[in-house]
Amino acid sequence: MVFVYDLIEELCQKKKITVTALCRECNIPRSSLTDYKKGRVKSLSLNTLTKIADYFDVSVDYLLGRKEY
Numbered sequence: 409m410v411f412v413y414d415l416i417e418e419l420c421q422k423k424k425i426t427v428t429a430l431c432r433e434c435n436i437p438r439s440s441l442t443d444y445k446k447g448r449v450k451s452l453s454l455n456t457l458t459k460i461a462d463y464f465d466v467s468v469d470y471l472l473g474r475k476e477y
Contacts, residue, residue: 412452412471413445419464434459 431438469475
């Protein structure tokens with residue numbers, strides 16, 4: 409679970425933005441990623457993952473660790 413969040417943080421660092429800025433750009437509630445990181449929710453929605461993947465020009469499978477970049 410935390411792996412996906414760590415990967416999102418890593419992608420943000422490479423792009424020199426914060427996770428908060430990512431959420432703002434993708435119109436994703438910041439709380440959804442915080443809840444995921446803290447374990448209050450077990451997964452992110454497909455819609456959220458798709459928005460993040462599109463923003464970074466990667467696949468959802470990449471975010472989930474199922475494919476290399």
